[in-house]
Amino acid sequence: MEKQSSSVVVRLLGSLVGYMRRFLFRFLSVGPIPRHMAFILDGNRRYARKWKMDDRMGYKVGFLALMRLMRCCHELGVKYITVYVFSIENFKRRPEEVQTVMELMLEKIEGLIKEEGILNQYGVRVEFAGNLKLLSEPVRIAAEKAMRVTAHNKSLVLVVAVAYTSTDEMAQAAQECCRDKADRGSQQQQLVELADVERHMYMAVAPDPEILLRTSGEKRLSNFLLWQTSNSVLYSPAALWPEVGLRHLVWAVLNFQRVQPYLHKRRNHLYLSTQQ
Amino acid sequence: MDAQLNNAELMLHSKHNPYLKRRSNKLDMDFVHLATFLRRIESKALDLGDRMQKGYKRIWSSGDLGLYLLWLIMHLIVSIWYFAVDLVNSLESYLISSGFMKQYKDLDISKVRYLAVVLDSEEALDTMKVLELLRWLTAMGLRNVCLYDPEGVLKRSKDALSLWLRSEVMPNGANGDALVKQKYLSLEVISFTDGKHAVAKAANFLLKKHHLNADAEVPELTESDMADALAEIGYAAPEPDLMLIYGPVRCHLGFPAWRLRYTEIVHMGPLKSMKYGALIKAIRRYTMVRQNYGT
Numbered sequence: 028m029e030k031q032s033s034s035v036v037v038r039l040l041g042s043l044v045g046y047m048r049r050f051l052f053r054f055l056s057v058g059p060i061p062r063h064m065a066f067i068l069d070g071n072r073r074y075a076r077k078w079k080m081d082d083r084m085g086y087k088v089g090f091l092a093l094m095r096l097m098r099c100c101h102e103l104g105v106k107y108i109t110v111y112v113f114s115i116e117n118f119k120r121r122p123e124e125v126q127t128v129m130e131l132m133l134e135k136i137e138g139l140i141k142e143e144g145i146l147n148q149y150g151v152r153v154e155f156a157g158n159l160k161l162l163s164e165p166v167r168i169a170a171e172k173a174m175r176v177t178a179h180n181k182s183l184v185l186v187v188a189v190a191y192t193s194t195d196e197m198a199q200a201a202q203e204c205c206r207d208k209a210d211r212g213s214q215q216q217q218l219v220e221l222a223d224v225e226r227h228m229y230m231a232v233a234p235d236p237e238i239l240l241r242t243s244g245e246k247r248l249s250n251f252l253l254w255q256t257s258n259s260v261l262y263s264p265a266a267l268w269p270e271v272g273l274r275h276l277v278w279a280v281l282n283f284q285r286v287q288p289y290l291h292k293r294r295n296h297l298y299l300s301t302q303q
Numbered sequence: 304m305d306a307q308l309n310n311a312e313l314m315l316h317s318k319h320n321p322y323l324k325r326r327s328n329k330l331d332m333d334f335v336h337l338a339t340f341l342r343r344i345e346s347k348a349l350d351l352g353d354r355m356q357k358g359y360k361r362i363w364s365s366g367d368l369g370l371y372l373l374w375l376i377m378h379l380i381v382s383i384w385y386f387a388v389d390l391v392n393s394l395e396s397y398l399i400s401s402g403f404m405k406q407y408k409d410l411d412i413s414k415v416r417y418l419a420v421v422l423d424s425e426e427a428l429d430t431m432k433v434l435e436l437l438r439w440l441t442a443m444g445l446r447n448v449c450l451y452d453p454e455g456v457l458k459r460s461k462d463a464l465s466l467w468l469r470s471e472v473m474p475n476g477a478n479g480d481a482l483v484k485q486k487y488l489s490l491e492v493i494s495f496t497d498g499k500h501a502v503a504k505a506a507n508f509l510l511k512k513h514h515l516n517a518d519a520e521v522p523e524l525t526e527s528d529m530a531d532a533l534a535e536i537g538y539a540a541p542e543p544d545l546m547l548i549y550g551p552v553r554c555h556l557g558f559p560a561w562r563l564r565y566t567e568i569v570h571m572g573p574l575k576s577m578k579y580g581a582l583i584k585a586i587r588r589y590t591m592v593r594q595n596y597g598t
Contacts, residue, residue, distance in 0.1 A: 057367075057374035194526045194561055201506035201532075202524040208510055219506040221499055246567045246592075253560035254499070261553045261568060281381050286552045297453070297495065297557065 048273065052103045055277065058284035061237035063107035064100060065252055065259070068093065070243035070267030077267070083127050088269040090135055094145060099276055101149050101183050107233040109186040111251045115161065115195055129166050132189070136169045140176045150182030156229035157191030158199065186233050193253035196229050203227035230255055237290070238279050242268040258294045260286060389572075396580025407583050412444040414590045419543035419566065421558055423550030424454040426574040433457070434467055436549075439579055441468070441488045443586070448490055449543060453556045455494035465490060491540060498559040505532040533561065542566060545589045547582075549574040567592060 068089055075085025093110060100108050112132070118125060139146045139153075146153060155170045162170070170189070204219045204227055225231065235255045239248070244265035248256070262279045264271070399407045418440065427433060433450070440448055450457050457464075468488055509524060509532050533539060542562045546555065546569065553570035555563065569585045571577060 054370045054373045054377070057371050058378075192564075194529070194564060197502055197561060198524050198526045198529040201502065201509060201529060204506050205510045205513060205524070209513070219503055219510055221503045224499075224503050224506060246569060247565055248563060248568070250564045253563045254502075256555065257498075257557035259554060261555070261570075281377065285378065285381065289551055290554070293453070293554075293556065 048099070049102060051273075051277065055280055056104060059287045060104045061280065061283055062105065063109070063234055063236040064105050064279075065109040065111070065236040065239045065256075066093075066096070067111045067239070067241040067245075067249065067251055068268045069241055069245055071269060073243065074267040074269045082124065083131065085269065086128065086131050090131070092269045092271055096271065096276065097145075097151070097183070097185065098149070099273055101151075103276070103280070105183070107184045107186065107236075109156070109188060109230070109233060109236060109252070111188045111191070111249075113157075113189045113191070114250060115158065115190055115192045116250065118161070118190075129163060133166050133169050136166075136173050140173045146173075146177050146180065146185075150180040152177045152180040152184045154184060154186045154232045156186050156188045156196075156232065158195055159190060161190040184233060186230070188229075188251065191229065192250040193248075194250060197224075197254060199229070200224050200227040228254065235259065237287075238262060238283050240264070240271075240275070240279055242266055242271050242275075257297065258290050260290070392581065393578065395584070396578035399580035399583050400578070407580075407587055410443070410583065410587055411590050412586070415445060415545050415586060417447045417449065417541045417543045418445055419449045419451060419546040419558065419562075421546060421548045421550070421556055422450065422452045422457065422574060423556070424452045424456045426550060427452040427456040427460075429574065430460045430463060432574050432577070433460070434464060436574070436577060436582075437464065437468060437488060437490070438471070439582055443583070446487075446489055447541070448488060449540070450490065450492045451494065451556070451558050453495040455496070457492045458494055461490070461492040464492075493540075493559065495557045497538065498557050501533060501536070501538045501559065502529075502561070504536050505529060505538070508532045508536050529561070545569065545586065547571050547585060549577060 071085040071089040072082050074080075074088065075082050078085075080088075097108060113128060117128075138144060141147075145151070153173045155174060159167050159170060170187075201219075201224065204223045207223070207227075208217045208219060230252065235257070236252065236259050239252060239256050239259045240262045241248070242264060244263055246263050248261075252259075260279075260283050262282065264275045264278070266272075266275060395404075398404050402408065420436070422433070437448065450461075468490070509528065512532075513522070530539075538559070540559075540562065542564060543566045546558070546563070546566045548555065548568065548570045549572070550556070550570075551573060553568070555568065567589050569589070571581060571585065
């Protein structure tokens with residue numbers, strides 16, 4: 028009896044919190060809402076050390092934080108979310124650590140793409156951005172399967188940047204451009220335009236982000252979306268990634284709304300200058 | 304149309320019959336009065352229609368009006384918060400630049416090997432402020448600075464800035480060329496075209512290079528190939544350790560992407576309210592940071 032009543036109370040409290048959150052998003056939506064938000068998931072290991080857990084547990088809590096934030100973004104009306112999960116530089120870590128992350132990624136991808144999984148429930152399409160050839164075979168196959176299985180979803184696009192660095196992305200884009208132009212025959216020596224380079228980027232699946240949020244208070248981009256953040260608000264809350272929540276999202280959006288007219292003007296200036 | 308035709312006929316007949324002429328003049332006047340009256344009624348009816356529509360919209364969206372007010376209040380609270388933060392920062396900057404805060408007295412400037420300053424293009428038009436900033440940086444001991452603004456405003460004032468800086472160094476550099484070179488600030492000035500467009504040019508360079516051998520396939524291009532290509536076409540430049548953004552938003556505004564990998568990015572606020580104390584604080588904070596570089 029007691030368990031039942033406590034679960035009813037918990038459910039009521041949950042729906043009240045949900046109602047308040049949706050009301051908050053409703054009045055936030057009076058102003059412009061960012062179409063694309065990017066996140067650098069920094070601080071999982073520090074969180075694990077802080078709470079005396081092992082790194083694997085830290086990553087699992089981080090994954091829950093990602094799902095929480097994804098739900099909030101979906102309710103708010105954000106259309107694209109990009110998350111920096113694994114950098115090419117991270118391959119230099121200890122092998123057992125890299126193995127832990129890869130195993131966890133495989134486990135989570137397989138869990139997410141099930142019929143009753145959260146991705147199909149919320150209509151989330153997954154895209155993997157990065158040099159997937161550097162991943163181990165099982166992870167790469169799971170990633171390709173996830174992209175195939177969720178291709179029909181339309182509510183939200185989750186771009187997972189794995190084995191990704193911006194400098195590698197630019198080199199790969201230049202290579203693809205060269206291959207493309209070379210394939211068309213050497214008689215017509217075509218020039219590579221800026222639009223060609225942008226089309227071949229891993230991140231061409233999404234527009235440029237309006238907000239880039241890096242947790243743990245670090246003030247650098249660490250080779251993430253350096254090309255795409257020409258007009259993005261860079262926000263660095265001091266919280267570690269597993270601690271990130273609704274208040275950080277709301278503060279980021281409020282700050283974005285304050286400067287959106289300026290960024291919109293800048294974007295139009297840049298667009299006009301690239302056309303010339 | 305019919306009325307106009309009738310009117311025209313009447314006018315025609317009135318030419319030949321004086322009695323009819325007097326009567327037709329009166330009829331014309333009545334017609335004109337009637338048309339004016341009808342037009343006035345029509346415009347009043349349209350006005351009333353407009354007002355009713357606006358009224359309906361207001362009533363219909365009275366819920367949204369409440370939300371809009373809440374949103375405005377929220378933003379007002381945020382603005383008040385930032386105003387308070389600015390006040391505290393101004394006080395702190397004053398204390399730092401006056402020398403009251405002892406921990407800011409010794410600064411290890413050698414950790415900042417290359418500094419980038421990103422300016423909003425409209426703010427960069429204030430050349431005197433930019434010169435003052437460069438003077439502060441020189442006084443702190445920095446020797447390598449890169450100035451960036453998206454529209455290339457600073458490129459136009461680069462010569463003036465270099466000349467001013469050199470003229471300020473010369474009176475103190477009377478001890479010889481070596482001292483002059485030591486105190487002289489090496490200034491690099493770039494804009495948006497030195498960013499994304501440079502990558503496209505590098506791609507073209509690589510395309511031409513590999514097209515010399517028409518039968519070979521394009522090889523796997525690595526990041527170092529890209530870096531070499533950029534160097535060949537004149538875009539080799541160091542990666543800044545620290546970037547200071549003077550503008551309304553914490554945004555790098557299109558600074559060359561391949562140079563930003565591990566750069567610490569600090570937002571300093573608008574250029575017109577720049578403070579020496581805030582500059583010292585930002586640089587000192589950078590010197591205390593420890594980087595993992597991904598490992």
